[in-house]
Amino acid sequence: MSDTIFIGAVSDSEGQTHVGLRLDKSNRHGLIAGATGTGKTITLQGLVEGFSAEGVPTFVADVKGDLAGLAMAGSPTHKLHEPFTKRATKIAHPDYAYQDFPVQFWDLFGEKGHPVRTTVSEMGPLLLARLLDLTDTQEGVLTIAFHLADNEGLALLDLDDLQAMLGHVGERRKELTLDYGNVSTASIGAIQRKLLQLRSQGGDLFFGEPALNLHDFIARDSEGRGLVNILDAQKLMQSHRLYATFLLWLLSELFETLPEVGNPDKPKLVFFFDEAHLLFEDAPKALLEKVEQVVRLIRSKGVGVFFVTQNPIDIPDDVAGQLGNRVQHALRSFTARDERAVRAAAETFRTNPDLDVAEVITELKVGEALVSVLDEDGAPTVVERVLVKPPRSRAGVLSDAERAAVIASDPVGSRYDQLVDRESAEELLGARAEQAAKRAAREAEEEEAEKRRRDEEKRSRSRSSGRRRSTRMTPTERVVNSATRTITGKIGREIGNMIMRGILGGMRGRR
Secondary structure: OOOEEEEEEEEEOOEEEEEEEEHHHHHHOEEEEOOOOOOHHHHHHHHHHHHHHOOOOEEEEEOOOHHHHHHOEOOOOOOOOHHHHHHHHHOOOOOOOOOOOOEEEEEOOOOOOEEOOEOHHHHHHHHHHHHHOOOHHHHHHHHHHHHHHHHOOOOOOOHHHHHHHHHHHHHOHHHHHHHHOOOOHHHHHHHHHHHHHHHHOOHHHHEOEOOOOHHHOOOEOOOOOEOEEEEEOOOHHHOHHHHHHHHHHHHHHHHHHOOOOOOOOOOOEEEEEOOOHHHHOOOOHHHHHHHHHHHHHHHHHOEEEEEEEOOHHHOOHHHHOOOOEEEEOOOOOOOHHHHHHHHHHHHHOEOOOOOOHHHHOOOOOOOEEEEEOEOOOOOEOEOEEEEEOOOOEOOOOOOHHHHHHHHHHOOOOOOOOOOEOOOOHHHHHHHHHHHHHHHHHHHHHHHHHHHHHHHHHHHHHHHHHHHHHOOOOOHHHHHHHHHHHHHHHHHHHHHHHHHHHHHHHHHHHHO
16 A cells, blocks of 8 residues: 555656645546547556555546456457556566456446436436426526425436426416416426427436445455445446446536545545546536536545546646646647647646647647646646557457456345336326316215206206196186086076975965
């Protein structure tokens, strides 16, 4: 164990001087820059090896597949290693020997490594809006969905949950407008379409459980070497926005999860952000501010961040100003932008009177770099032209069988292999909808029963009223009845008269 990581050697008329990166200054972050084919990947690989040997875990995205070679020892017979042996001799590499390193493979799609997942809630509306490329208005609606889910205890775990929640927000938009602001169906529809696009890119595989436990990153093997966590990003790079958002989420999670440690003797984890320009490409101001804040504060958590990019001007000034350790490989100067990059890179180094940095940057050979690191007082050292050390592990890809063997034997095992779908927003909202439907059906039945009862009462009253009307005489009955009374009265009078005449006649006879 030592207090520095060997980077390479400076040769001059007096001999050689070895240049190293101080472990206790590694959490002050760094930059590895240079044009394609100038040796950035080999520099990155050598630094990862150095950190692992010192017991420091690392995380690196493998965008081309060749960093997977860290899992296997190099070989002098390998065509890529032939020049490395000569370089090791030339720089008098201390104790140079081929060696493998403890590697854990990860893959967002679960094809070439262990699945990496997080929940929608952990991602948060800001990063998710960046991932979906939402407008400010759409981001506002998404934020409302997150707030409502929190207030009502609805867990947002996967994209199904989020889509269900957005539908729920749409159904309650008039009510929610009073508390949260305007919620338009057009914005909800636009977000839903973006979610469908994300699914088509395989982004739905990133959301769910079991979510990644960051402590599986921060570990050592039985020999005390730091684990090398390699994210296979070959397929992921087809979706630049998903790649950048995932790495920023991971950095943010480290910041929020790890405790404060101050200034440790060596980092707890070193994070290498390859193709770093993708993080800042078309990023909104709010996101850039978050990146700048995380980079500034995460060093107190013992995490070092190294940005790897082709052009140093791809890194915003507020972030670049915090990168104390710099390795600059060759730059090309063909365009006006290239010239600005050369000047910008030259101006970031502490001046060396023996070097014309702006000129040397364009003359560096493959494997050479301009290097400036922080000294024991935290000040940048004078820039030097350094021949970078060769890697001890394989400089190249692994076969499928070799990769499978590494995955099968690493400490993670099958912990993340099986997707877990526990009760969350989608199920809870579905249950609510089912209960509401049952309640509506029950109320409809009760209303129908009440209607039938009222109708029956109405018919009953009608029948009762009909019976009362039958005791009355119709006009025809009244005419007949009147005629009958008339006839009956006339006959009766005649009969009566006859009787009276008979009686009176009898009386008159007796007289």
